Amino acid sequence: MSLQLKPSLTYRDLLMLYLKPQWKRATLMAGLLLGSIILQLANPQILRQFIDSALQGADITPLMLAGVLFVGLSIGNQLLIVWNTYISENVAWTATNQLRTDLVRHCLQLDLAFHKSRTAGELIERIDGDVNTLASFFSQAIVNLLGNCLLIIGVLLLLFREQWLVGISISLFALLGLFILIRVRTIAVPYWIKSREKDAEFFGFLGEQLAGTEDLRANGATGYVLRRFYQILRGWLPVNVRASLAGYSTWSSTLLLFGFGNALALGISIYLWGQKALSPGSVYLIFYYTNLLSAPLEQIRTQLQQLQEAGAGIERIKQLLEVQPTILDGDGPLLPTGALSVEMHNLTFGYTPEEPVLHSLNIKLPAGRILGVLGRTGSGKTTLARLLLRLYEIQHGELLLAGIPIQQTRLHDLRQHIGMVTQDVQLFHASVRANLTYFQDDISDEQIIEVLKTLGLSNWYHSLPSGLDTILGSEGEGLSAGEAQLLALTRVFLRDPGLIIMDEASSRLDPATEQLLEQAINTLLAERTGIVIAHRLATIQRADDILIIEDGHILEYGPRQQLASDSTSHFYQLLQTGLEEVLA
Numbered sequence: 349m350s351l352q353l354k355p356s357l358t359y360r361d362l363l364m365l366y367l368k369p370q371w372k373r374a375t376l377m378a379g380l381l382l383g384s385i386i387l388q389l390a391n392p393q394i395l396r397q398f399i400d401s402a403l404q405g406a407d408i409t410p411l412m413l414a415g416v417l418f419v420g421l422s423i424g425n426q427l428l429i430v431w432n433t434y435i436s437e438n439v440a441w442t443a444t445n446q447l448r449t450d451l452v453r454h455c456l457q458l459d460l461a462f463h464k465s466r467t468a469g470e471l472i473e474r475i476d477g478d479v480n481t482l483a484s485f486f487s488q489a490i491v492n493l494l495g496n497c498l499l500i501i502g503v504l505l506l507l508f509r510e511q512w513l514v515g516i517s518i519s520l521f522a523l524l525g526l527f528i529l530i531r532v533r534t535i536a537v538p539y540w541i542k543s544r545e546k547d548a549e550f551f552g553f554l555g556e557q558l559a560g561t562e563d564l565r566a567n568g569a570t571g572y573v574l575r576r577f578y579q580i581l582r583g584w585l586p587v588n589v590r591a592s593l594a595g596y597s598t599w600s601s602t603l604l605l606f607g608f609g610n611a612l613a614l615g616i617s618i619y620l621w622g623q624k625a626l627s628p629g630s631v632y633l634i635f636y637y638t639n640l641l642s643a644p645l646e647q648i649r650t651q652l653q654q655l656q657e658a659g660a661g662i663e664r665i666k667q668l669l670e671v672q673p674t675i676l677d678g679d680g681p682l683l684p685t686g687a688l689s690v691e692m693h694n695l696t697f698g699y700t701p702e703e704p705v706l707h708s709l710n711i712k713l714p715a716g717r718i719l720g721v722l723g724r725t726g727s728g729k730t731t732l733a734r735l736l737l738r739l740y741e742i743q744h745g746e747l748l749l750a751g752i753p754i755q756q757t758r759l760h761d762l763r764q765h766i767g768m769v770t771q772d773v774q775l776f777h778a779s780v781r782a783n784l785t786y787f788q789d790d791i792s793d794e795q796i797i798e799v800l801k802t803l804g805l806s807n808w809y810h811s812l813p814s815g816l817d818t819i820l821g822s823e824g825e826g827l828s829a830g831e832a833q834l835l836a837l838t839r840v841f842l843r844d845p846g847l848i849i850m851d852e853a854s855s856r857l858d859p860a861t862e863q864l865l866e867q868a869i870n871t872l873l874a875e876r877t878g879i880v881i882a883h884r885l886a887t888i889q890r891a892d893d894i895l896i897i898e899d900g901h902i903l904e905y906g907p908r909q910q911l912a913s914d915s916t917s918h919f920y921q922l923l924q925t926g927l928e929e930v931l932a
């Protein structure tokens with residue numbers, strides 16, 4: 349299903365989008381609920397008949413039959429409730445899963461700047477937390493709210509039919525009861541909100557610490573973590589005690605209220621019985637119906653709350669949908685296959701336009717050549733790579749790929765033609781195959797094995813216990829840094845891009861792995877254009893051209909051999925001093 353969510357989202361839109369496709373199940377849900385209401389209303393009538401007939405000395409057979417019917421209908425009602433719960437959970441999960449998928453798709457389309465400015469936890473809360481509040485909206489709120497109203501109306505009508513005075517008294521009690529229940533709940537709400545805030549703080553803290561376990565231990569920060577942990581727990585305790593007490597007061601007030609309702613029903617019934625206006629069976633019937641009111645009244649209260657929460661959830665989802673990607677597909681031609689040329693004319697860019705990070709870059713890299721980019725930390729090398737992938741849009745000047753202005757390219761096409769290998773290799777807790785193909789099914793196992801062989805990874809592949817089906821640990825656990833880099837190269841190789849951008853690993857690898865990596869990089873760069881952010885001499889020797897950036901400006905740019913033999917060039921000085929020492 350394509351994304352149909354729009355920022356002007358309403359309850360009606362949500363129902364149309366996510367419940368309409370499930371209208372058959374939703375209708376069945378309504379039917380089951382109606383059946384259950386009818387059974388709940390009919391059953392006390394049998395009991396009344398039973399009591400009155402028994403008191404009048406009726407035969408045992410009709411009494412037995414009435415008893416069996418009562419039990420049968422009660423069991424039938426329970427079965428309908430279980431079936432209804434099963435269907436409504438299915439409806440809710442199908443609907444909310446679709447909504448989650450649509451929101452994830454929306455977020456994945458948003459600019460990198462959006463993701464950089466938000467924490468992972470915030471997005472998880474947006475996509476899962478807010479959607480969870482809608483689950484009950486889909487599963488119960490609408491249908492059950494109507495169902496409960498119907499049940500209450502049914503009970504009150506039957507009470508009116510029994511005796512008008514009873515009808516009026518219990519109707520007034522029901523109205524007052526609902527009002528009181530809602531009021532009492534609002535008193536407890538702030539305590540629950542506080543408790544949930546503390547929950548979020550605790551889990552946020554826990555998540556952060558778990559993610560950084562290795563660093564924390566290595567730096568001896570365990571004591572600090574435990575102290576913070578204890579502080580948070582200590583803050584959590586009184587808040588939770590207060591929230592529980594507030595919850596208890598809600599619960600006890602509900603009990604008190606329904607106790608009062610029962611007393612009222614019994615009082616009126618006894619009075620009317622004394623007046624000979626009611627039979628004992630009818631007294632029981634009234635008592636039963638009054639009791640029956642408690643569940644729907646209580647549920648209406650929770651459902652109104654769920655509707656409120658769903659309203660807040662919709663509001664936050666709307667805010668998320670209002671954020672739109674600013675980097676969109678261009679309408680230029682598709683990029684050609686094979687090596688791509690790269691040109692920059694007066695290219696200027698800043699993460700905020702007032703503070704440029706790259707200034708007036710002019711570069712001309714013909715197809716098939718390799719550019720080695722050097723520069724100190726923070727000079728703008730990664731920014732340059734991000735611009736080439738169009739993760740950010742250039743602000744001034746021109747950036748051309750195979751002669752096509754980058755703004756005119758289509759994002760999917762662009763990212764098919766550019767491969768990027770960074771120092772942080774992102775590996776997923778999934779099979780080797782899925783990690784290498786990025787879950788793309790059209791890449792055959794033969795192709796993968798061939799590429800692994802080309803990159804010198806045959807031995808590694810044969811050592812895998814289940815071949816390509818071997819599951820990798822999360823974040824590449826169990827792989828050395830060199831192996832992870834080689835896998836990243838394999839991944840890019842399989843996509844066969846025309847331009848490779850490499851942010852080279854500066855960590856020192858063992859000589860055997862380094863040699864393997866060097867060979868793999870050579871194979872990868874052959875007949876492709878390469879932009880290599882270099883940290884090692886070996887890479888520099890591979891480059892045709894050298895670009896040295898300083899504070900976002902070009903300090904030096906030219907053919908490597910020419911710069912290397914010019915003793916006045918910065919590159920020459922760098923080679924003399926040693927690359928690692930200067931750039932580290």
Ligand SMILES: Nc1ncnc2c1ncn2[C@@H]1O[C@H](COP(=O)(O)OP(=O)(O)OP(=O)(O)O)[C@@H](O)[C@H]1O
Nearest residue numbers: 464699700705723724725726727728729730731732
């Ligand atoms: N997302 C961002 N938002 C704002 N400023 C950023 C962002 N990313 C980088 N910068 C800033 O842009 C400048 C260039 O950063 P960049 O990451 O491109 O440098 P680099 O040369 O790749 O550094 P390194 O070698 O350490 O990776 C730095 O001043 C940095 O603080």
